[in-house]
Amino acid sequence: MITKLGRPAKILLAAGLLAIVVLQLLPFYVSITTSLKERTDLSSTWLPPLDGVFLGNFMSAITDGNILQSILNSAIVTGVSTILVCFLGAMAAYPLARRLTTMNKAVGALILALIMIPPLSILVPLYTMLTQMQAVNTYWGIIAVMVSTHLPLSIFFYTAFMRSLPISVEEAATVDGASAFQTFFLVVLPVLKPVTATVAILTGVSTWNEYALSSFILTDPAIRTIAPSIASFFSAQSSNLGAASAASLLAVLPVLIAYLFLQRYFIKGMVAGSEK
Amino acid sequence: MSQVTTLPRAGIRRRPRRGRGAGINVFYLPALLIFAIFTIYPLLNGITLSFTNWNGYSAARDVVGAANYLRLFEDETFRMVLLNTFIFGIGSTVIQQILGLGLAVALDRPLRGRTAIRAIIYLPVLVSPVIMGTMYYLFFQYNNGALNDITTLFGGERIAWLSDSQTAVLIIVLVNSLQFVGISMIIYLAGLQSIPTVYYEAANLDGAGAWQQFRHITIPLLQPAFATSIVLNLIGGLKLYDIIQVLTGGGPGYSTNSVSTLVGVAYFDNQSAGYASAMGVVLFLIIVVFTLGLNTLLNRRRLEQQ
Structure with missing residues (x-):
């Protein structure tokens, strides 16, 4: 809807947009000056720091807050979880997209329903089980939980995408004697790049930032990921907000850099993600 | 299309419509195994635990029937927290729709720096709410907080923004709304761009004003975007956890908790795992009822309009 605006309306619009942009940037600005x-x-x-820039807070975030270790932990957990969510999601979607029996439709509906479970609603039984499995404070424990919480949406995306692909290529492969495995790995998997970008970005960002479950499952500073690490550093340093700000800024940097380079994919992926 | 191309080979295919045999179903077994262990078993076990008085660590537990659920009804803290949860959900949803739609309409126009503005408004969506919370804490804290620096500059008193429960609940709603307004904006932008411009051209010819066009073309055709954005924001708000933990920790007292944060308190701090499980079940039911209810409601409205 592009209607012509008068001069006062244009100024008002520009002022409103400027206000929102400033509002969104202010938390970052205040963190930078504090840090x-x-x-x-x-x-x-x-x-701004008028007496000269002080970098001690960043040193403190790295030495006392162990932020670099947390970034590394987040990278491991996010990387492995994302790969598994993409791969297992694509695999699971294949029969759901190509074999539309009553059973498979029910399985698809069940998986979709899992999206609705709020993580905290199963905190008690999940934590109890992870303790029994000795999975608390392990990479595999948190990765298993991240995979199980992100996999339903991934399967949903891959199923929708595969249904939009023409089946004739797969049928040709079958006629040529390819097994179901060969067809999936050699014919289907290579054409899933667009939807994989979406799933990877949604899962990656969400896993990198995850706090609710990680804060219970990862309590050992050596294995903690970014979000629980920042939260605990923040509450421990409540009198030293400079160090807490520095830690926050360091933790947000990897996401910012990725956003800067992949901005278009990010927004496209998020739109697709929201229109489920 | 595919039928035409496959016709000549129809003779060799035993199941022409289904394409593949049941063996292909092994492909979803790994995923189902993961769900069975890490989602479905905990969900069912949580329901079982919610009927016990388990403390979370000892071997002893007794079945207490519906006692935990009855206690929830009588628990004033829980009632307050339930109210908070609805305020977080509904408050954030209202603010995000108004602001998100406004921004989308404004940024749909040709404008210098439009891409950069969109990118900045969207940026906080990608930041962990824990980090956004720490950053906003610098705003609202009592000593040396950015907001109190302004009030004292104008000769006012310092205000304990986060120590007053009502103010703190509103601050949490506001912070959550601002952080995720970018999602609504992007959804509405995509919706606006899918409306064919010929509708507006026709309306222009018929002499419809800007408001009339917005009311009678834009709003009805944005129905699917409304549905998506409202459901997404509402669920996000009802599940709210991270921002509360960082900004207020649920305090003062229990007054700014959501059901999500209270589950953790009941389990780890009060050692009432059975009671916490019952809260978890209620939380799950709230989300299910809201998601399914809203989906039905919004889909029916969409059908009626077509």
Whole structure:
């Protein structure tokens, strides 16, 4: 809807947009000024560090907060979970897209219904089970939980995408004597790139930022991922907000860099993700 | 299409419509195994536990029937937390729809720096709510907080923003809304771009004004976008956890908890695992009822309009 606007309306619109943009950037700005000031510097957070830039907070975030280790842990958990969610999701979607029996339709509906389960609603039984399995404070424990919570949406996406592909190529492969496995790995898998980008971005961002379950499952600082690590550093350093800000900024950097380079994929993926 | 191309080979295919034999179903077995262990078993076990008085660590537990659920009804803390949960869900949804739609309409116009503005508004969506929460804490904290620096600058008193439960609940709603308004904006932008411009051209010819066009073309044709965005925001708000933990930790007292955060408190702090399981079941039911109810409601409205 492009209607011509008068001058006052245009100014009003620009002012409104400017206000929102400033509002969205302010938390980052305030964190930056706070992170660059010494603890004894009680000047307003609105002011940049006038006495010179202080980098001690970043050092403290790295040495006391162990932020680099947490970033590495997040990278491992996110990387492995994302690969598994994509691969297992694509596999599971294949029969759901290509063999439409009553049973498979029911299986598809069940998987879709799993999306509705809020993570905290199963905290008690899940944590109890993970303790019995000795999976608390392990990579595999958190990865298993991340895979199980992100897999339903992934299967949904892959199923929808495969249904939109013409079946004739797969049939030709079958006629040529390819087994179901060969058809899946050699014919279907290579054409799933667009939907894989979507699933990978949604799963990657969500796993990287996950806090609710990770904060219970990962309590050992050596294995903690970013979000629980920041939260615990923050509550431990409540009198030293400079260090907490520095840790936050360090943790957000990898996502920012990825967003900067892959912005188009991010937004496209998120739109697709929301239109499920 | 595919039928035409496969016709000549129809003779060799035993199941012409299904394409593949039942053996292909092994492909979803790994996923089903994971769900069975890490989702479905805990869900069912949680329902079982919700009928016991288990404390979370000892071997002893007694079946207490519906006692935990009856206790939930009488528990004033839980009632307050339930109210908070609805405020988080509905409050965020309302703010995000108004702001998100407004931004989408504004940014659908040709405008210098449009891509950059969209990218900035969307940016917080990608940041962990834990980190957004820490950043916003610098705003609302009592000493040296950015907001109190402004109030004192104008000769006012420092305000304990996060120590007053009502203010704190509203702040949590606001922070959550601002962080995720980018999602609504993007959904509405995609919706706006899918409306054919000929409708507006026709309306222009008929002399319809900007408001009339918005009311009678844009709003009805955005129905699917409304449905998507509302359901997504509502579920996000009802499940709210991270921002509460960082901004207030559920305090003062229990006054800013959501059902999600209270589950953790009941389980680990109060050692009432059975009671916490019952809360979990209620939380699950709330989400199911809202998701299915809204989907039915919004789909019916869409059908009526067609």
